[in-house]
Amino acid sequence: AQSVTQLDSQVPVFEEAPVELRCNYSSSVSVYLFWYVQYPNQGLQLLLKYLSGSTLVKGINGFEAEFNKSQTSFHLRKPSVHIRDTAEYFCAVxxxxxxxxxxxGTSLLVTP
Amino acid sequence: IAGITQAPTSQILAAGRRMTLRCTQDMRHNAMYWYRQDLGLGLRLIHYSNTAGTTGKGEVPDGYSVSRANTDDFPLTLASAVPSQTSVYFCASSDTHSTGELFFGEGSRLTVL
Structure with a gap:
């Protein structure tokens, strides 16, 4: 069975700084990879997904993620975060x- | 566009009572899911249904039951609620014939006293 490990439970960052949220997975077969975001008191919505092809995937709100098969990782990045990016982020396989x-889940807290 | 509708949005329930959380989708997705979300544990799959008329157990099915009489509806029932079932419950759906991306409802917050 596949499993997902998000290495950081909380990530505090200042506004306009870059951020990386880490995700590793384990699976013996090919998988699809996703990042979802959950804003306070809301359901989850899709940020981006990797199905096949280019390993660099661009999503909504300026986020991107890179699939690394050898490292079995799918880390999420954004070069400059905003206050409104404060949310819970879930990696899924x-x-x-x-x-x-x-x-x-990883709780991203962006402060001024 | 409604997507996934869950009801109620919030409920306080006495232990031992029966409770049904409702979930309806209008996207004609074949698969539907129920997750519970608890602090520090992320989302855990309770039950799922790959198509109308079939259901399956997820990671934490005990104390819950589901039915899938048609494509659109997927109710979750707690036959006799216990305090450990206090949680936020999310219904989701997907078209498994495509990428399998999940679409989520807004959640139902359940408190069992």
Missing amino acids: KRAGYALNFGK
């Missing part, structure tokens, strides 16, 4: 025919 499996 999906194997064909199976349900999506989520990491435990």
